[in-house]
Amino acid sequence: MNSMPVRPKELPAERRVEGFGEVVQGYTEQEALFEASRCLQCKNPACSEGCPVGIDIKRFISQIKEKDYRAAYFTLKEKNNFPSICGRVCPSEYQCRKACVLTRKGSLFASDQAINIHLLERFAGDYGRDNGLSLSVQDAGNPAKPRVAVVGSGPAGLCCAGELARKGFRVDVFESLHKTGGVLRYGIPSFRLPREVLDSEIDYLKGIGVNFVTNFLVGKTASLKDLFSRGYERVFLGVGAGVPSFLGIKGESLCNVYSVNEFLARVNLMSAHKFPEFHTPVNTGRHVLVIGGGNTAIDAARVALRMQKINGIPLDTKIVYRRTEAEMPARRLEIEHASQEGVKFEFLSQPREFNGDGRGFVKKLVCLKAELGEPDSSGRRRPVAIDGSEFELDCDLCVIAVGLKANQILIDATPELKTDSNLDLIVDPDSMETSLKGVYAGGDIVGGEGTVIEAMGMAKKAACAIINNS
Secondary structure, eight states: OOOOOOOOOBOOHHHHTTSOOOSBOOOOHHHHHHHHHTOOOOSSOHHHHTSTTOOOHHHHHHHHHTTOHHHHHHHHHHHOSOHHHHHHHOOGGGTHHHHSTTSOTTOSSOOSSOOOHHHHHHHHHHHHHHTTOOOOOTTTTOTTSOEEEEEOOSHHHHHHHHHHHHTTOEEEEEOSSSSSOTHHHHTSOTTTSOHHHHHHHHHHHHHTTOEEEOSOOBTTTBOHHHHHHTTOSEEEEOOOOOEEOOOOOBTTTSBTEEEHHHHHIIIIITOGGGTTTSSOOOOOOSSEEEEOOSHHHHHHHHHHHHHHHHTTOOOOEEEEOSSOGGGOOSOHHHHHHHHHHTOEEEOSEEEEEEEEOSSSBEEEEEEEEEEEEEEOTTSSEEEEEEEEEEEEEEOSEEEEOSOEEOOOHHHHHOTTSOBOTTSOBOOOTTTOBOSSTTEEEOSHHHHSSOOHHHHHHHHHHHHHHHHHTO
Protein backbone atom coordinates (compact mmCIF):
# COMPACT_ATOMS: atom_id res chain seq x y z
CA MET A 1 0.00 0.00 0.00
CA ASN A 2 1.49 3.30 -1.10
CA SER A 3 -0.99 5.77 0.40
CA MET A 4 0.31 7.91 3.21
CA PRO A 5 -1.46 8.49 6.54
CA VAL A 6 -4.06 11.23 6.69
CA ARG A 7 -2.73 14.19 8.64
CA PRO A 8 -5.52 15.96 10.53
CA LYS A 9 -6.05 19.68 10.30
CA GLU A 10 -4.19 21.82 12.82
CA LEU A 11 -4.59 25.39 13.96
CA PRO A 12 -2.14 27.65 12.11
CA ALA A 13 0.93 28.33 14.24
CA GLU A 14 0.29 32.07 14.40
CA ARG A 15 -3.17 31.43 15.84
CA ARG A 16 -2.05 28.75 18.30
CA VAL A 17 0.13 31.06 20.36
CA GLU A 18 -2.73 33.53 20.84
CA GLY A 19 -4.47 31.20 23.30
CA PHE A 20 -4.92 27.68 24.59
CA GLY A 21 -7.30 26.26 21.98
CA GLU A 22 -6.71 22.67 20.88
CA VAL A 23 -4.03 22.48 18.19
CA VAL A 24 -4.80 19.13 16.53
CA GLN A 25 -8.38 19.17 15.26
CA GLY A 26 -8.90 15.43 14.82
CA TYR A 27 -10.36 13.51 11.89
CA THR A 28 -13.50 14.32 10.01
CA GLU A 29 -15.69 11.32 9.18
CA GLN A 30 -14.29 11.12 5.66
CA GLU A 31 -10.70 11.34 6.89
CA ALA A 32 -11.34 8.61 9.45
CA LEU A 33 -12.91 6.36 6.83
CA PHE A 34 -9.95 6.81 4.50
CA GLU A 35 -7.42 6.17 7.26
CA ALA A 36 -9.32 3.07 8.41
CA SER A 37 -9.36 1.78 4.81
CA ARG A 38 -5.56 1.76 4.84
CA CYS A 39 -5.47 -0.91 7.57
CA LEU A 40 -4.42 -4.30 6.19
CA GLN A 41 -6.43 -6.19 8.85
CA CYS A 42 -3.46 -8.46 9.56
CA LYS A 43 -4.16 -12.05 10.58
CA ASN A 44 -1.90 -11.58 13.62
CA PRO A 45 -2.07 -7.84 14.41
CA ALA A 46 1.14 -6.77 16.12
CA CYS A 47 -0.34 -3.35 16.86
CA SER A 48 -2.43 -4.69 19.76
CA GLU A 49 0.71 -6.21 21.27
CA GLY A 50 2.21 -2.72 21.22
CA CYS A 51 -0.71 -1.31 23.23
CA PRO A 52 -0.13 -1.40 27.02
CA VAL A 53 -3.84 -1.97 27.67
CA GLY A 54 -4.36 -4.48 24.85
CA ILE A 55 -7.02 -2.72 22.74
CA ASP A 56 -8.40 -4.87 19.90
CA ILE A 57 -7.11 -2.41 17.33
CA LYS A 58 -7.86 -4.54 14.31
CA ARG A 59 -11.53 -4.86 15.29
CA PHE A 60 -12.24 -1.25 16.16
CA ILE A 61 -10.61 -0.01 12.93
CA SER A 62 -12.66 -2.51 10.92
CA GLN A 63 -15.81 -1.19 12.61
CA ILE A 64 -14.90 2.37 11.69
CA LYS A 65 -14.36 1.24 8.10
CA GLU A 66 -17.87 -0.23 8.17
CA LYS A 67 -19.22 3.07 9.60
CA ASP A 68 -20.28 1.27 12.77
CA TYR A 69 -18.84 3.97 15.03
CA ARG A 70 -20.96 2.89 17.96
CA ALA A 71 -19.44 -0.60 17.87
CA ALA A 72 -15.94 0.88 17.49
CA TYR A 73 -16.51 2.96 20.61
CA PHE A 74 -17.62 -0.01 22.67
CA THR A 75 -14.72 -2.11 21.39
CA LEU A 76 -12.36 0.55 22.68
CA LYS A 77 -14.17 0.77 26.01
CA GLU A 78 -13.69 -2.96 26.57
CA LYS A 79 -10.03 -2.22 27.29
CA ASN A 80 -9.77 1.54 27.72
CA ASN A 81 -12.17 3.75 29.67
CA PHE A 82 -10.59 6.91 28.24
CA PRO A 83 -10.25 6.71 24.44
CA SER A 84 -10.74 10.46 23.93
CA ILE A 85 -7.85 11.18 26.30
CA CYS A 86 -5.50 8.48 25.00
CA GLY A 87 -6.26 9.35 21.39
CA ARG A 88 -4.81 12.78 22.14
CA VAL A 89 -1.85 12.17 24.43
CA CYS A 90 -0.59 8.61 23.83
CA PRO A 91 2.90 8.45 22.26
CA SER A 92 1.63 6.03 19.64
CA GLU A 93 4.81 6.27 17.58
CA TYR A 94 6.60 4.38 20.36
CA GLN A 95 3.81 1.85 20.92
CA CYS A 96 1.00 0.64 18.64
CA ARG A 97 2.12 2.52 15.53
CA LYS A 98 5.67 1.34 15.95
CA ALA A 99 4.38 -2.24 15.89
CA CYS A 100 2.25 -1.64 12.77
CA VAL A 101 3.45 -3.72 9.80
CA LEU A 102 3.38 -0.62 7.63
CA THR A 103 6.16 0.93 9.71
CA ARG A 104 9.41 0.74 7.83
CA LYS A 105 11.69 -1.91 9.32
CA GLY A 106 14.37 -0.33 11.46
CA SER A 107 12.47 2.94 11.78
CA LEU A 108 12.85 4.49 15.23
CA PHE A 109 9.64 6.48 14.90
CA ALA A 110 6.41 5.48 13.17
CA SER A 111 6.41 8.49 10.89
CA ASP A 112 6.10 6.82 7.51
CA GLN A 113 3.08 4.72 6.46
CA ALA A 114 1.90 3.32 9.79
CA ILE A 115 -1.83 3.65 10.48
CA ASN A 116 -2.71 6.66 12.65
CA ILE A 117 -4.27 4.41 15.27
CA HIS A 118 -4.37 7.10 17.95
CA LEU A 119 -6.34 9.47 15.72
CA LEU A 120 -8.85 6.75 14.87
CA GLU A 121 -9.15 6.02 18.60
CA ARG A 122 -9.80 9.72 19.22
CA PHE A 123 -12.42 9.77 16.44
CA ALA A 124 -14.34 6.82 17.89
CA GLY A 125 -13.92 8.07 21.46
CA ASP A 126 -15.24 11.51 20.57
CA TYR A 127 -18.14 9.94 18.68
CA GLY A 128 -19.18 8.06 21.81
CA ARG A 129 -18.72 11.12 23.99
CA ASP A 130 -20.63 13.43 21.64
CA ASN A 131 -23.48 10.96 21.31
CA GLY A 132 -23.84 10.15 24.99
CA LEU A 133 -22.82 6.51 24.66
CA SER A 134 -22.02 4.76 27.92
CA LEU A 135 -21.39 1.23 29.11
CA SER A 136 -24.09 -0.02 31.43
CA VAL A 137 -22.86 -1.47 34.72
CA GLN A 138 -24.78 -4.30 36.23
CA ASP A 139 -24.53 -4.89 39.96
CA ALA A 140 -23.03 -1.41 40.51
CA GLY A 141 -21.92 -0.75 44.08
CA ASN A 142 -22.56 -4.33 45.14
CA PRO A 143 -22.37 -4.35 48.97
CA ALA A 144 -21.15 -7.95 48.84
CA LYS A 145 -17.95 -6.84 47.13
CA PRO A 146 -15.00 -5.25 48.94
CA ARG A 147 -14.74 -1.49 49.30
CA VAL A 148 -11.67 -0.15 47.53
CA ALA A 149 -9.82 3.11 48.18
CA VAL A 150 -7.93 4.53 45.22
CA VAL A 151 -5.29 7.10 46.15
CA GLY A 152 -4.69 9.63 43.39
CA SER A 153 -6.91 10.63 40.47
CA GLY A 154 -4.31 10.66 37.73
CA PRO A 155 -4.34 8.17 34.84
CA ALA A 156 -3.47 5.14 37.01
CA GLY A 157 -6.04 5.95 39.69
CA LEU A 158 -8.78 6.76 37.21
CA CYS A 159 -8.11 3.58 35.24
CA CYS A 160 -8.12 1.32 38.30
CA ALA A 161 -11.29 2.96 39.64
CA GLY A 162 -13.06 2.49 36.32
CA GLU A 163 -12.09 -1.15 35.96
CA LEU A 164 -13.30 -1.96 39.48
CA ALA A 165 -16.53 0.04 39.24
CA ARG A 166 -17.46 -1.79 36.05
CA LYS A 167 -17.25 -5.02 38.04
CA GLY A 168 -19.56 -3.69 40.74
CA PHE A 169 -16.95 -2.69 43.31
CA ARG A 170 -17.58 0.29 45.56
CA VAL A 171 -14.73 2.69 44.85
CA ASP A 172 -13.72 5.95 46.51
CA VAL A 173 -10.95 7.99 44.89
CA PHE A 174 -8.95 10.27 47.19
CA GLU A 175 -7.28 13.28 45.54
CA SER A 176 -4.98 15.69 47.39
CA LEU A 177 -5.74 18.64 45.09
CA HIS A 178 -9.01 20.53 44.77
CA LYS A 179 -9.68 19.15 41.29
CA THR A 180 -9.48 15.63 39.91
CA GLY A 181 -7.34 14.42 37.02
CA GLY A 182 -3.85 14.47 38.47
CA VAL A 183 -1.14 15.05 35.88
CA LEU A 184 -3.79 15.00 33.14
CA ARG A 185 -5.05 18.30 34.54
CA TYR A 186 -2.07 20.05 36.12
CA GLY A 187 0.62 18.75 33.77
CA ILE A 188 -0.87 18.61 30.26
CA PRO A 189 -1.91 21.94 28.71
CA SER A 190 -5.43 22.34 27.37
CA PHE A 191 -4.12 22.90 23.83
CA ARG A 192 -3.21 19.21 23.90
CA LEU A 193 -5.98 17.90 26.17
CA PRO A 194 -9.06 20.15 26.38
CA ARG A 195 -10.56 20.30 29.85
CA GLU A 196 -14.03 19.42 28.60
CA VAL A 197 -12.64 16.12 27.29
CA LEU A 198 -10.97 15.32 30.61
CA ASP A 199 -14.07 16.32 32.58
CA SER A 200 -16.30 14.20 30.36
CA GLU A 201 -14.18 11.08 30.90
CA ILE A 202 -14.20 11.66 34.67
CA ASP A 203 -17.97 12.26 34.61
CA TYR A 204 -18.32 8.83 32.99
CA LEU A 205 -16.67 7.28 36.05
CA LYS A 206 -19.01 9.18 38.34
CA GLY A 207 -21.90 7.85 36.29
CA ILE A 208 -20.89 4.24 36.94
CA GLY A 209 -20.60 4.79 40.67
CA VAL A 210 -17.08 6.03 41.37
CA ASN A 211 -17.01 8.54 44.25
CA PHE A 212 -14.36 11.27 44.36
CA VAL A 213 -13.04 12.92 47.52
CA THR A 214 -10.84 15.98 46.90
CA ASN A 215 -8.55 17.94 49.25
CA PHE A 216 -7.66 14.65 50.95
CA LEU A 217 -3.94 13.87 51.28
CA VAL A 218 -3.45 10.22 52.17
CA GLY A 219 -0.43 10.08 54.45
CA LYS A 220 -1.49 13.31 56.20
CA THR A 221 -5.29 13.60 56.24
CA ALA A 222 -5.44 9.87 56.90
CA SER A 223 -2.96 7.01 56.85
CA LEU A 224 -3.32 3.73 55.01
CA LYS A 225 -4.05 2.15 58.38
CA ASP A 226 -6.88 4.67 58.83
CA LEU A 227 -8.34 3.71 55.45
CA PHE A 228 -8.42 0.04 56.38
CA SER A 229 -10.01 0.90 59.72
CA ARG A 230 -12.73 2.78 57.82
CA GLY A 231 -13.76 -0.40 56.06
CA TYR A 232 -11.70 -0.42 52.89
CA GLU A 233 -10.48 -3.93 52.17
CA ARG A 234 -8.16 -3.06 49.28
CA VAL A 235 -6.16 0.08 48.44
CA PHE A 236 -4.64 1.11 45.11
CA LEU A 237 -1.87 3.72 45.11
CA GLY A 238 -1.67 5.85 41.98
CA VAL A 239 -0.07 8.96 43.44
CA GLY A 240 2.31 9.52 40.52
CA ALA A 241 5.67 11.26 40.55
CA GLY A 242 5.07 14.85 41.52
CA VAL A 243 8.36 15.94 43.07
CA PRO A 244 10.58 17.95 40.71
CA SER A 245 14.23 17.24 40.10
CA PHE A 246 16.70 20.12 40.03
CA LEU A 247 20.08 20.74 38.44
CA GLY A 248 22.06 21.33 41.61
CA ILE A 249 23.96 24.28 40.13
CA LYS A 250 24.83 27.71 41.50
CA GLY A 251 22.04 30.31 41.36
CA GLU A 252 19.21 27.82 41.08
CA SER A 253 17.42 29.49 44.02
CA LEU A 254 17.22 32.88 42.27
CA CYS A 255 13.79 34.40 41.74
CA ASN A 256 12.03 33.48 38.48
CA VAL A 257 13.63 30.02 38.37
CA TYR A 258 10.60 27.71 38.39
CA SER A 259 10.23 23.99 38.69
CA VAL A 260 8.16 22.71 35.79
CA ASN A 261 5.55 21.43 38.27
CA GLU A 262 4.88 24.89 39.67
CA PHE A 263 4.95 26.64 36.31
CA LEU A 264 2.55 24.26 34.60
CA ALA A 265 0.26 23.84 37.61
CA ARG A 266 -0.17 27.60 37.93
CA VAL A 267 -1.39 27.76 34.34
CA ASN A 268 -3.04 24.39 33.68
CA LEU A 269 -4.70 23.89 37.05
CA MET A 270 -5.10 27.42 38.38
CA SER A 271 -5.63 29.43 35.15
CA ALA A 272 -2.77 31.90 35.63
CA HIS A 273 -3.06 32.76 31.94
CA LYS A 274 -6.40 34.40 32.77
CA PHE A 275 -5.05 36.55 35.62
CA PRO A 276 -6.59 38.68 37.19
CA GLU A 277 -9.87 36.92 36.34
CA PHE A 278 -8.33 34.03 38.27
CA HIS A 279 -6.26 34.93 41.29
CA THR A 280 -3.13 32.89 40.60
CA PRO A 281 -0.38 34.86 38.84
CA VAL A 282 2.68 33.51 37.09
CA ASN A 283 5.66 35.59 36.04
CA THR A 284 6.36 36.02 32.34
CA GLY A 285 9.85 36.68 31.08
CA ARG A 286 11.20 38.43 28.01
CA HIS A 287 13.90 35.77 27.63
CA VAL A 288 12.53 32.39 28.75
CA LEU A 289 14.65 29.26 28.96
CA VAL A 290 13.28 25.75 29.54
CA ILE A 291 15.87 23.16 30.53
CA GLY A 292 15.07 19.58 29.50
CA GLY A 293 14.12 17.48 26.50
CA GLY A 294 10.99 15.52 27.43
CA ASN A 295 7.33 16.10 26.73
CA THR A 296 7.00 18.16 29.92
CA ALA A 297 9.76 20.50 28.78
CA ILE A 298 8.05 20.94 25.42
CA ASP A 299 4.73 21.64 27.16
CA ALA A 300 6.38 24.25 29.39
CA ALA A 301 8.03 26.00 26.44
CA ARG A 302 4.79 26.15 24.48
CA VAL A 303 2.95 27.51 27.52
CA ALA A 304 5.68 30.13 28.09
CA LEU A 305 5.42 31.22 24.47
CA ARG A 306 1.66 31.72 24.85
CA MET A 307 2.17 33.68 28.06
CA GLN A 308 4.55 35.99 26.21
CA LYS A 309 2.01 36.50 23.43
CA ILE A 310 -0.89 37.09 25.86
CA ASN A 311 1.20 39.71 27.69
CA GLY A 312 2.34 41.47 24.53
CA ILE A 313 5.97 40.41 24.90
CA PRO A 314 8.05 39.53 21.80
CA LEU A 315 8.33 35.77 21.54
CA ASP A 316 11.67 34.56 22.87
CA THR A 317 11.49 31.10 24.39
CA LYS A 318 14.29 28.56 24.07
CA ILE A 319 14.73 24.94 25.11
CA VAL A 320 18.19 24.13 26.43
CA TYR A 321 19.08 20.46 26.00
CA ARG A 322 22.39 18.76 26.59
CA ARG A 323 22.03 16.24 23.77
CA THR A 324 20.80 16.61 20.17
CA GLU A 325 17.25 16.52 18.84
CA ALA A 326 17.65 12.86 17.90
CA GLU A 327 18.08 11.95 21.59
CA MET A 328 15.15 14.00 22.87
CA PRO A 329 12.57 11.73 24.56
CA ALA A 330 9.73 14.10 23.64
CA ARG A 331 7.25 13.10 20.95
CA ARG A 332 8.31 14.11 17.44
CA LEU A 333 4.94 15.79 16.86
CA GLU A 334 5.29 17.96 19.97
CA ILE A 335 8.83 19.02 18.96
CA GLU A 336 7.49 19.89 15.51
CA HIS A 337 4.61 21.90 16.96
CA ALA A 338 6.94 23.78 19.31
CA SER A 339 9.27 24.68 16.46
CA GLN A 340 6.38 25.82 14.26
CA GLU A 341 5.11 28.06 17.03
CA GLY A 342 8.45 29.79 17.52
CA VAL A 343 10.28 27.84 20.24
CA LYS A 344 14.04 27.85 19.59
CA PHE A 345 16.43 25.06 20.60
CA GLU A 346 19.92 25.21 22.13
CA PHE A 347 21.26 21.68 21.67
CA LEU A 348 24.46 20.22 23.12
CA SER A 349 24.34 22.80 25.90
CA GLN A 350 25.12 21.85 29.51
CA PRO A 351 23.86 24.36 32.15
CA ARG A 352 26.64 25.35 34.55
CA GLU A 353 25.28 28.20 36.70
CA PHE A 354 22.70 30.98 36.89
CA ASN A 355 23.76 34.60 37.34
CA GLY A 356 21.52 37.16 39.02
CA ASP A 357 20.88 40.85 38.44
CA GLY A 358 21.91 42.01 41.91
CA ARG A 359 18.31 42.13 43.13
CA GLY A 360 17.90 38.38 43.51
CA PHE A 361 16.39 37.71 40.06
CA VAL A 362 17.88 35.47 37.39
CA LYS A 363 19.54 37.30 34.49
CA LYS A 364 21.83 34.86 32.67
CA LEU A 365 22.39 31.14 32.28
CA VAL A 366 25.99 30.09 31.83
CA CYS A 367 26.41 26.90 29.78
CA LEU A 368 29.16 24.70 28.48
CA LYS A 369 29.09 23.29 24.99
CA ALA A 370 28.84 19.50 24.97
CA GLU A 371 29.64 16.64 22.64
CA LEU A 372 28.18 13.14 22.61
CA GLY A 373 30.23 10.32 24.05
CA GLU A 374 29.47 6.64 24.60
CA PRO A 375 25.89 5.46 25.29
CA ASP A 376 24.75 5.54 28.92
CA SER A 377 22.22 3.33 30.73
CA SER A 378 19.35 4.92 28.74
CA GLY A 379 20.91 3.75 25.48
CA ARG A 380 21.49 7.34 24.37
CA ARG A 381 24.94 8.81 23.85
CA ARG A 382 26.11 10.57 26.99
CA PRO A 383 26.76 14.32 26.75
CA VAL A 384 30.30 15.33 27.70
CA ALA A 385 30.96 18.98 28.55
CA ILE A 386 33.81 20.65 26.65
CA ASP A 387 36.26 22.49 28.92
CA GLY A 388 36.63 26.19 28.16
CA SER A 389 33.49 26.36 26.01
CA GLU A 390 31.44 28.62 28.32
CA PHE A 391 28.78 30.83 26.80
CA GLU A 392 25.88 32.82 28.21
CA LEU A 393 22.18 32.93 27.41
CA ASP A 394 19.90 35.81 28.39
CA CYS A 395 17.38 34.53 30.89
CA ASP A 396 14.91 36.44 33.05
CA LEU A 397 12.71 33.37 33.58
CA CYS A 398 13.75 29.72 33.60
CA VAL A 399 11.72 26.53 33.89
CA ILE A 400 13.59 23.41 34.99
CA ALA A 401 12.10 20.26 33.45
CA VAL A 402 14.70 17.54 33.98
CA GLY A 403 12.55 14.84 35.53
CA LEU A 404 10.20 14.03 38.38
CA LYS A 405 10.46 11.78 41.41
CA ALA A 406 7.95 10.01 43.60
CA ASN A 407 6.30 12.03 46.36
CA GLN A 408 7.50 10.61 49.69
CA ILE A 409 4.69 11.82 51.97
CA LEU A 410 2.72 8.59 51.80
CA ILE A 411 5.83 6.40 51.74
CA ASP A 412 7.37 8.16 54.75
CA ALA A 413 4.11 7.70 56.65
CA THR A 414 4.00 3.99 55.79
CA PRO A 415 7.35 2.33 56.57
CA GLU A 416 5.88 -1.09 55.66
CA LEU A 417 6.00 -0.08 52.00
CA LYS A 418 9.27 -1.21 50.47
CA THR A 419 11.01 0.96 47.88
CA ASP A 420 13.94 0.55 45.51
CA SER A 421 17.06 2.69 45.23
CA ASN A 422 15.07 5.33 43.34
CA LEU A 423 12.47 5.41 46.15
CA ASP A 424 9.84 3.94 43.81
CA LEU A 425 7.50 1.34 45.26
CA ILE A 426 8.45 -2.30 44.83
CA VAL A 427 5.52 -4.41 43.62
CA ASP A 428 4.85 -7.95 42.52
CA PRO A 429 5.13 -7.72 38.72
CA ASP A 430 2.14 -10.00 38.16
CA SER A 431 -0.35 -8.57 40.65
CA MET A 432 1.10 -5.08 41.32
CA GLU A 433 0.69 -5.77 45.06
CA THR A 434 3.13 -3.92 47.28
CA SER A 435 4.94 -5.29 50.31
CA LEU A 436 1.87 -4.33 52.35
CA LYS A 437 -0.86 -6.94 51.96
CA GLY A 438 -3.98 -5.61 50.27
CA VAL A 439 -2.20 -2.52 48.95
CA TYR A 440 -1.54 -2.32 45.21
CA ALA A 441 0.20 0.35 43.15
CA GLY A 442 0.77 1.46 39.59
CA GLY A 443 1.92 4.37 37.45
CA ASP A 444 4.89 6.64 38.06
CA ILE A 445 5.07 5.74 41.77
CA VAL A 446 6.20 2.27 40.64
CA GLY A 447 8.28 2.61 37.51
CA GLY A 448 9.30 6.25 37.57
CA GLU A 449 8.15 8.68 34.92
CA GLY A 450 6.18 7.00 32.16
CA THR A 451 3.33 7.61 29.76
CA VAL A 452 -0.37 7.88 30.47
CA ILE A 453 -1.10 4.57 28.78
CA GLU A 454 1.75 2.79 30.60
CA ALA A 455 0.29 3.94 33.92
CA MET A 456 -3.10 2.64 32.81
CA GLY A 457 -1.60 -0.70 31.85
CA MET A 458 -0.22 -1.17 35.37
CA ALA A 459 -3.53 -0.04 36.89
CA LYS A 460 -5.48 -2.57 34.81
CA LYS A 461 -3.17 -5.33 36.00
CA ALA A 462 -3.70 -4.28 39.63
CA ALA A 463 -7.48 -4.05 39.15
CA CYS A 464 -7.51 -7.56 37.66
CA ALA A 465 -5.63 -8.89 40.70
CA ILE A 466 -8.05 -7.17 43.08
CA ILE A 467 -11.02 -8.60 41.20
CA ASN A 468 -9.59 -12.13 41.08
CA ASN A 469 -8.61 -12.11 44.75
CA SER A 470 -11.93 -10.81 46.06
